[in-house]
Amino acid sequence: MVIVKTMAKTTTLLIFGASGDLTSRLLLPALGQLLKRDPDRQVTLRGAGTDPWSARRWGDAVRASFASADAADMVDRLGETTYTQADITDVAELKKLLADIHGPLVMYFAVPPAVTMAACTALQDVPLPQDTVFALEKPFGGNEDSAKTLNATLRALVPENKIFRVDHFLGRPTLLNILGVRFANRLVEPIWSADHVQSVLVRYDESLALEGRARYYDKAGALVDMIQSHLLQVLAVLAMEEPVDLDEVDLRDAKSAALRATHIWEDNPVRASRRARYTAGTIDGRPLPSYVDEEGVDPSLDTETLAEIVCEVRTSRWTGVPFTLRSGKALGEKKAQIVVTLRPVRHIPEGLSGKPADGGVLRIGLSPDRIELELNVNGGDDPFALRREVLSTKLGSSTLLAYTEVLSQVLDGDVALSVRADAAEECWRIIEPVLDAWKRGDVPLEEYAAGSDGPAEWATSTV
8 A cells, every 4th residue: 555645735924014113123034943843844935025125135034034033944945935026005016026936925004004904905906815714913903993994894805714914912821821811710710700809900111122123112101102002902801701612713702702891990091091102211221312312213103012901891890990001111120910909818716917909919920921819818927917928839931932823713714712803893993992982182291210010100190
């Protein structure tokens, strides 16, 4: 008997915005690592961008990016890779780019939202290979209306299960850690509701400053860059009801239902939001200029580098629990974590001294991944005095780059961990009252020194 091994189909990965920072810094290193991890995967790489790059410069960029992921030897696996200078919003140029592509195709839009929208509109007049997947970087649109328009345009091109809206916060290790803690522990699962939870904080503070990203960041700011996308997706996983399955239907249904129930606290964006911008300071001994003095920044835009909003999830499980989402740059310490604070116990027996402010705290680290449980215990010199102790352990962490899992899912056509159309629209709906209040000047733009913990007043809650 002769056993014939079926060769895997070769997928063409066509990156729009190939000469940009996201491609060299994230996508290409991830592709190199993915090829090294999966030797049977067959990928043809093509790049398209507005810069007049030669074939040699493109090849050098690919080799350098692969080398940064310790995958320099994987360049030969790609065979011949090409780069084309092109305007991807032009129908004729798109037809040329796709003319000789046959078989599975992934079009990765590593370009600004306005360019993505214009390109997708142009693609309505371009024949697409039958097995085409669209991968789009956030933000998905610029507001709720534009997100709906973009989604309608995309659905006219390919079905929803061929659209991958990338949010690397939904990578498998982080998401599965949260799901495991929530649903697989008798200690946690029964208390995951307003009956026992006092507050939830989702925080992503960075010590990194602008780092040359003014072209994008100065038009987005911390609210759109981080909270509108990443942190609201984390909220959805924390607040959703238990899905029947972790497939693309049940998991995304559960997340979307949680987002539909999410609103700004008491529908009051002035009281439930704060914004600030960093001034000159020092981080790890390195002096930093004020944000307004960074290259490429337009001070008149009043772009915030630190944002905080408080949301409520209007379901029977969560009504009355504030969900605070916070993210900022140029802060003194990186803090990426979920903090679930439990309500105080109803009664403490006479004889125990020191009434705690809460009933314990569960912390889930997002980077690095770890879990801490703060408990109120007694003992020590005074056996009846309550004190705080922390149980801590590292969670299973992945050695993969953030975008390696993203590319793996995209190339496999697995959209379970991507953002569905309705979820993308809901995220804009949630934050638009805040954006409107900020544009009106109803919420002051505060300041904090780079390297600090933020404005001193932010140590207190907004609700």
